Amino acid sequence: xxxxxxxxxxxxxxxxxxxxxxxxxxxxxxxxxxxxxxxxxxxxxxxxxxxxxxxxxxxxxxxxxxxxxxxxxxxxxxxxxxxxxxxxxxxxxxxxxxxxxxxxxxxxxxxxxxxxxxxxxxxxxxxxxxxxxxxxxxxxxxxxxxxxxxxxxxxxxxxxxxxxxx
Numbered sequence: 001x002x003x004x005x006x007x008x009x010x011x012x013x014x015x016x017x018x019x020x021x022x023x024x025x026x027x028x029x030x031x032x033x034x035x036x037x038x039x040x041x042x043x044x045x046x047x048x049x050x051x052x053x054x055x056x057x058x059x060x061x062x063x064x065x066x067x068x069x070x071x072x073x074x075x076x077x078x079x080x081x082x083x084x085x086x087x088x089x090x091x092x093x094x095x096x097x098x099x100x101x102x103x104x105x106x107x108x109x110x111x112x113x114x115x116x117x118x119x120x121x122x123x124x125x126x127x128x129x130x131x132x133x134x135x136x137x138x139x140x141x142x143x144x145x146x147x148x149x150x151x152x153x154x155x156x157x158x159x160x161x162x163x164x165x166x
Contacts, residue, residue: 023054029083032056035075038090039065039097043157046090050162058084064097065090066123067135076144087139087148091132091165092155098128129154133166 034057036046046052046059058078060071067089078084091098100108105122109115125131136152139145152166 026055030056030058030078031083033083033085034058034088035060035078035084035086036088036090037061037065037067037071037075038088038155039063039092039095041092041095041157043094044090044092044155049155049160050088058082064095064123064125064131065092065135066097066125066131067138068123072139072142072144075139075148079145079148085148087145087150088153089132089136089139089150090153090155090162091128092157094157095128097122097124098126098131100124101126129165136166 032052036050036057037060038044038046040061040063047054047056050057060074062068062071075084075087102122102124105124106118109117132152132154136150140150151164153162154165155162
């Protein structure tokens with residue numbers, strides 16, 4: 001088996017993508033001045049759900065749509081170097097990071113054959129809306145992001161509806 005056999009399907013799809021590639025020359029700046037932080041859940045299509053096109057926004061994703069140190073670092077770069085002046089933090093319904101405890105997530109990782117990962121904080125949120133409010137406030141109050149509009153939203157994975165949460 002070759003080195004890339006595990007990825008043959010996506011490499012083949014990329015070959016098709018290249019044949020119709022239309023994004024050459026697209027500016028690296030966020031044309032709509034927007035950054036979107038959402039969960040890595042594959043049921044979320046950030047550009048489509050917001051009526052955006054490639055180049056309109058910077059998209060950041062992680063488990064639970066949490067405002068981590070790395071997210072803050074990335075948004076600072078987007079703010080000062082890539083034209084971002086707005087940040088949407090988008091949580092969603094049915095998020096596994098909002099319906100389990102830290103211990104349950106660690107046990108699930110181990111049960112799936114993973115190593116003991118108790119030293120990794122997965123940032124679960126028993127109260128998703130409170131965690132969203134805290135994350136939005138964290139971004140709003142960070143002096144490196146002064147002048148950046150930050151709002152929190154919740155996306156319904158069953159209807160596609162986005163609602164303002166904070």
